[in-house]
Amino acid sequence: MTLTLILLLPFLGSVCAALLPANARNAEAWLAGAVALAATALVASLYPQVAAAGVLRMTLPWAPALGLDFSLRMDGFAWLFALLVTGMGTLVVVYARYYMSPADPVPRFFSFFLAFMGAMLGIVLSGNLIQLAMFWELTSLASFMLIAYWHHRADARQGARMALVVTGAGGLALLGGALLLGHMAGGYDLDTVLAARDAIQAHSWYPLALGLIALGALTKSAQFPFHFWLPHAMAAPTPVSAYLHSATMVKAGVFLLARLWPVLAGTDAWFWIIGGAGLCTLVIAGYLANFQQDMKGVLAYSTISHLGLITLLLGMNSPLALIAAVFHIFNHATFKASLFMAAGIVDHETGTRNLRRLSGLYRAMPITATLAMVAAAAMAGVPLLNGFLSKEMFFAETVFLERPDWQRIVLPLAATLAGMFSVAYSLRFIHQVFFGPRAQDLPREPHDPTRWMLLPSGLLVAACVLVGIFPELTVGPFLRAATDAILGAEAPAYSLAVWHGLNLPLAMSASAMAGGAVLYRVFLRRSRETVPLLGHLDGKRMFDRLQVALPARAAQLIERLSPPRLQMQLLALVGVALAGALLPVLTHGLSWGTRPTTPADPAFVLLWLIGGVCALAVAWQAKYHRFAALIFSGGAGLATSLTFVWLSAPDLALTQLAVEVVTAVLILLGLRWLPRRDARYARSRAASTRLRRLRDALLAAAAGLGLAGVAYAVLSRPAVDGISPFFIEQALPQGGGLNVVNVILVDFRGFDTFGEITVLGIVALTVFALLRRFRPAPESVPLPHQQREQDGPAAEAGVDPAATLPAGYLALPAVLVRLLLPLAMMVSLFFLLRGHNAPGGGFVGGLILATALLLQYIVGGTLWVESQLRIHPLSWMALGLFSAAAAGLGAWLTDAPFLTSLAWHGELPLLGELHLSSVLLFDLGVYLLVVGATVLMLIAIAHQSLRAHHRKPAGGAA
């Protein structure tokens, strides 16, 4: 329970923070502070349980069918990390309250800040790999929003985008790795995975899974060669840099490596991938940090370098190195966050972070300077501070590593070199900012900030000192709990002491100190414009190039692979489909079955003689005689509809007939906007055109023949027993209806139908939206000459909306059509209501009503009809979707799954025996939506001629 609360608190806080007014700075800070503090207290209160029980678990079913649970799991390691996340969060909130300027929109800041905290706790506490990957991506998103917090700045936007692309891509790789890992281990549960070390390492997918997970972890922890995003993420407000980009989020990568260490580590591949990346990062980033001119830049590169150190330790395949890594994760968080806070304070007080301009600030801000100095000393690894302890452990590990000879020499050397760099940039950071002559031309007059702003930094520095002097008393038990949780029974004994005697690691430390001081004194006093040796190693430039090159290459590839012309694409499509169908026919042959065929009725043959001629006529006439083609197509549709009647499908016949009418009207409305095309003006037919037609005709004939052959092959074979008998047998007992097709649609497969009417609604809205921006071709704007001839002067006079009947020769039909409307409504309702037991249903009923409404439009004219009758198709659609959804949701009242039908059968006074079912409500929804969508589409097209008329005078005046 407490675990859930720890995870939920930040997210709830995030929602609350987002809802507060923009100027509520204090309220925001109190809210965020309270949430973070409460979470910290909750985490801290769990320690006795974690120490006693080892692992705390909380599981909720998530997707049981996939074997996935939403599970939270806290062991010693997760506890320590959760404490880091929440505790550091509390301190940074206090700091941020004073750092953020009154002009900044703080609700956004604190809302994303808390959301990030929740997501990070999600990673730490996840008891399952998929869930971990999900929270992982969530932290990337929160980081994106926070880096781009000052989104008016181009560098912030760019930095945010880069961070998102790199870490997001890494997250995707991680998900792939997690899926592989789960598959190899036989489950995504962390406990299952952690127990499956041998199975995983013996599996042939192990290298792939390792590579993917390494990709995820190394991008997140900004390891070489993916390190370049972190310096650009420094465009974020400093509290974000302190919290996300030094203490927590970038630690997610090393957290994951440590978490999966028992499963993945111990192989050569792990050593080279993880250790190699760590070593390169450690040295290269340490070197680059010496040439940064921005205070936060120095800290960013030093963060990368320290993360490299941790990664290297994890990659060494030694339990003691793992312990050092975990220890360093926490040490680094304390001193680096406090250094970031100091950098933020300097920026806040002086207005600049440029090392060239800053100088001699010690006198102006002594407290800040002292705190920064102690923290920097911890970063450099000065004895009696926490950084020294973990660095000493690191040096010891490099010396005692069991590897072939040359690696035993290279590693300690590289470690000492990195130590020297670390000392040099720490010295440079402190010396340039706080010592030397006092800077004169600073944007603001510096002084120490308010005590509350110094407090978080002060607490962190105090932690550095305390841990540095009394390691065993302060962090000893917690560290042991954490590392025992990872290593289990094989955890080695170790001692956290300041003094281990005179040994090789101490000598390495001393030489790093001396070397670093010399390095700074001799080479780095003068600031340089460029980075010597590694100046060309610009990750950002490579990233930018890649960003430009990838879409360009993709465009080239598409251009090569796909022809720009639609006809060619369709030709290829049909050709490939035909070839695909032909292949099995050629290898296995196409034979007819033995099912006795139904004797052909002469009327049926005649029907399809006409239908076939109609189809061919459409193909013949569609180019020059669109109207004729449309009529012929209607003929083919009619033949189809009659076939359905003939072959025992009354529902289909009704629907086909209604759709036929509506489609014909729809296309008729569209015809007006198409260009004139007259055979008399056709250009002379070139041989190539004829050849192309012949080719298409042959292909079409082949496809048609093939389809006919396949159809006959199936039709002449006996039917296979599928799931159809179930529907017929259960329609009455389970569905309560006699019309099996309707029962399938509204009951058994109701969810499909629900999806389908949603699609219908979406299409109608799309049509409506597309037509809002419709621009007809200029020559189609005036009234067609037929209309002008027919209406004569009346066409120009316009319509009198107040008239009882439309003027002109259509007055009489208009009377009839108006009388027809209530009748049609009744018929459509009749079809809707009887649908469950006899042919009919919502689709047919809806189409009938829509047709009746359209008839009003056709006969009366748009203007006149709309002056008499307002139809709100959008409301009909909304109502339809709501009733269908309500019918589905109603099932939840009785604890049944969505769309289970509920029925009531009984006797009512006066009305007599009555059968009510939620299925009827569902079908009513279908009915309403079909009416709404159909009418919306047709009216939207019909309205275009009106708009064109309205536009005409305006165009003429202009």
Next chain:
Amino acid sequence: MEIVLALAIGTLAGSGIYLLLRPRTFQVIMGLSLLGYAVNLFIFGMGRLRTGAPPVIDAARGSDPSLYADPLPQALVLTAIVIGFATTALFLVVLLASRGLSGTDHVDGRESEKP
């Protein structure tokens, strides 16, 4: 009966595919419509052909599956008919918009160089 229906499907599909490959948008929309008929009939045919046996249960005859035509393809085709109408409408509007924007009713939005 079967052979007639199979030939009907073939004719509809052949005409539809021929039109699908034509350059004018109206031809394509007609082609899709014909192809729609063919495919609907084809799917419907998968339930085999029965006359006088609509899948509406007759209380007197009971619910023996062998007495009725296969309802499943019918349910599939019913939704296909409605969705087919929706796509025709959408395609028509895209066609009109393309004609308005590009000034031609060629499927590529511009007249091809070759006649």
